[in-house]
Every structure is written in C-alpha cells, then in structure tokens.
Amino acid sequence: MPPVTDYDVLRVFCGPHGGYGNELGVVRNGAVMPEREERQEFAAKLGFSETVFVDDPERGVIDIYTPTLRLPFAGHPCVGTAWLIDVPELVVPAGVMGARQDGEFCWIEARAEWVPPRTLRQYATAAEVDDLPVPPKGEWVYAWAWLDEAAGRVRARAFPGRDDGIDEDEATGAAALLLTDRLGRALNITQGTGSQILTAPQPEGWTEIGGRVYLER
Structure with a gap:
C-alpha cells in the first residue's frame, strides 16, 4: 500500500x-x-x-x-x-x-432490491428509540418510530451488528430507502444524534434519497 x-x-x-x-x-x-x-x-x-x-x-x-x-x-x-x-x-x-443537485440537497435514485437484508424494527415512541442500547452483534437493525406520522417525520437509529468497531451508524441512506419502500411514502428522517435524510418514492420501484453534504477536509 x-x-x-x-x-x-x-x-x-x-x-x-x-x-x-x-x-x-x-x-x-x-x-x-x-x-x-x-x-x-x-x-x-x-x-x-x-x-x-x-x-x-x-x-x-x-x-x-x-x-x-x-x-x-x-x-x-x-x-x-x-x-x-x-x-x-x-x-x-x-x-x-441517477444523481442530481437541488439547492442545499444532493439526491440519488436507487432500488430497494440493491440493499442487503436489514431488520426494520418499529417502536411506539421516539423516546424508546432514543433509549435503545446497542443490540447484540449479528443482526443489522434499523430502529424507528414516528415523530409525526401525518407529516412523514421519523426518528431512527441504525445498528450494523458487525465486528468492525462501528456499533451505530449516524446516517444510513440504504436503510432509509428500505423503510420508504415498505411504507410507500416520502419521509423526513432524523437519525443518530441529529442527521437528516429525505426520501421520496418514484415510479417503477425507484426511491430518491437526499441530504446535505459538507466537505470536512
């Protein structure tokens, strides 16, 4: 190397x-x-x-x-x-x-079948999601709850379940894509400590995923 x-x-x-x-x-x-x-x-x-x-x-x-x-x-x-x-x-x-820039957001268009298996686990309240401990290794878990169902606002946390030192992913577009595909509606997801993911179903099985990107270094 x-x-x-x-x-x-x-x-x-x-x-x-x-x-x-x-x-x-x-x-x-x-x-x-x-x-x-x-x-x-x-x-x-x-x-x-x-x-x-x-x-x-x-x-x-x-x-x-x-x-x-x-x-x-x-x-x-x-x-x-x-x-x-x-x-x-x-x-x-x-x-x-496809990929596009739209003001402060960058978007891609992808398909749910591209995503490896994930467990989408719904909870009754956002507070329950906030209080979750890291689950045992072996299962990729996307824990979520409605913040405002009518508005499509979701609270989520992602636990990859791998032995690579990453217990929780701050923001995961693939899991958000799966949730959007399952629910069949646009979502505004707050994940991790404060990341924001936007999604929107598209025709013929595609889903758009968008967010803000900043160059750190």
Missing part, C-alpha cells in the same frame, strides 16, 4: 445547520489503489463506516467498502460521492443510479 494516499472526508446527511452527518472517506483517484485487498485494508485503516474509491469520475464509477467488506450499494457513500464529483449518474456493482 502506498504510504500516503490522498482522500477527502465528507459529512453526509447533515442537519439543517450543517452539523452531524455521517463521515465518508473518498479516494478520488482509485487508480492509485487498484487491488481489492489494498482497498479493503485502506478502508479498515481509515475506520469510517464507508470509504469510496472513484474509478471513473466522468462516468461516475465507484467502489464502496466498510472496514470489513465490499458493498454493492450504500446510501450515504453514493449521496456524498455524487455531490463531490458532481455527476448525473453513478455506477456501482448493484446498478446505475
């Missing part, structure tokens, strides 16, 4: 005032680290919930890793990278998705 690799750090799905959001590492020049084993090692070294390698910035071809595995699709890495390289679409192993 090269001793120094340039990468950007973004925060994706930030709150209304720019805080919170889930950190993301992006290696803009994926060619510096072409081998999958190198990429996995580098993602583990950075320790973010996900790290992205951009393999073709013009076509939007990207490769996504957690500290322990490669992903065919993930929400916050796709939203963050779409914002960073400003392309009309992204290409991931799961498929090709």
Whole structure:
C-alpha cells in the first residue's frame, strides 16, 4: 500500500445547520489503489463506516467498502460521492443510479432490491428509540418510530451488528430507502444524534434519497 494516499472526508446527511452527518472517506483517484485487498485494508485503516474509491469520475464509477467488506450499494457513500464529483449518474456493482443537485440537497435514485437484508424494527415512541442500547452483534437493525406520522417525520437509529468497531451508524441512506419502500411514502428522517435524510418514492420501484453534504477536509 502506498504510504500516503490522498482522500477527502465528507459529512453526509447533515442537519439543517450543517452539523452531524455521517463521515465518508473518498479516494478520488482509485487508480492509485487498484487491488481489492489494498482497498479493503485502506478502508479498515481509515475506520469510517464507508470509504469510496472513484474509478471513473466522468462516468461516475465507484467502489464502496466498510472496514470489513465490499458493498454493492450504500446510501450515504453514493449521496456524498455524487455531490463531490458532481455527476448525473453513478455506477456501482448493484446498478446505475441517477444523481442530481437541488439547492442545499444532493439526491440519488436507487432500488430497494440493491440493499442487503436489514431488520426494520418499529417502536411506539421516539423516546424508546432514543433509549435503545446497542443490540447484540449479528443482526443489522434499523430502529424507528414516528415523530409525526401525518407529516412523514421519523426518528431512527441504525445498528450494523458487525465486528468492525462501528456499533451505530449516524446516517444510513440504504436503510432509509428500505423503510420508504415498505411504507410507500416520502419521509423526513432524523437519525443518530441529529442527521437528516429525505426520501421520496418514484415510479417503477425507484426511491430518491437526499441530504446535505459538507466537505470536512
């Protein structure tokens, strides 16, 4: 592995005032680290919930890793990278998705069948979600409750259940996509300590996921 690799750090799905959001590492020049084993090692070294390698910035071809595995699709890495390289679409192993900028929000369009299995667990109140301990390893749990059902406002927390040092994900677009697909309606999700994820069902099984992105360094 090269001793120094340039990468950007973004925060994706930030709150209304720019805080919170889930950190993301992006290696803009994926060619510096072409081998999958190198990429996995580098993602583990950075320790973010996900790290992205951009393999073709013009076509939007990207490769996504957690500290322990490669992903065919993930929400916050796709939203963050779409914002960073400003392309009309992204290409991931799961498929090709549209991307767009809309004022302070960046959006992608993806499909529920691209998302690995998740347990969507509804609670009666947001306070119950707030008070949850980290569940045992092995099950990927998206805990949620209505803040205002009529307005589509949701409180959520995400527990990946993996042995990679990340007990809770601050903001997870893929899980938000699954919840949106199940409920069949647009959602305004407050996740983690204060991140915001917006979603909207689209025709033919697509779902839009949007949020604010900030360049950390």
